[in-house]
Amino acid sequence: MKQSPVIDPQALRGAAGTAVAALKVLANEDRLLLLCQLSRGEMCVSDLEETLDIHQPTLSQQLGVLRNEGVVSTRREGKNVFYSVANPAMLEILALLYSLYCPKEE
Template structure:
């Protein structure tokens, strides 16, 4: 007879802590839209503002949060700052969210 596998609650709690930390930055509509747009490739702030309709102050604030959380990185080219998603776990989460919630063609 097979014995049920015991769940290591300490490991489960640590995993839950990591999962919550990964999901918190995504629990904001503007940040989620920014990340979804950035999955299409690197983009500058002015392009993001135009495509998403998020005003500059809010856009800068939310991009700062994403940068502080290590989800996006920047590079400067002249006067423009370009953003890109650098966290592979965030990309995987976004892919699942897209498949569940975004309209199908």
């Protein structure tokens, strides 16, 4: 009987830690909504607030968490701050979640 290859426990622990961090970010409904919207392209804060009906200070708090976790990046244009998804792995996770849980368009 052929034995399965052994996975380095330290490498596995590191990968598990990274996965848990990503899942913690996604485990908040407002953050998930923000990331789903941003996965479609860059948006400014006022457009996110209007589109998703997430009001201050919740919007600022959750965008701050996403920034601190390195999931989104920002750029300033005049008085507007624009957000976009900075982590390509997060885009893949969001695409999978979308395919599994979001309503299919007719």
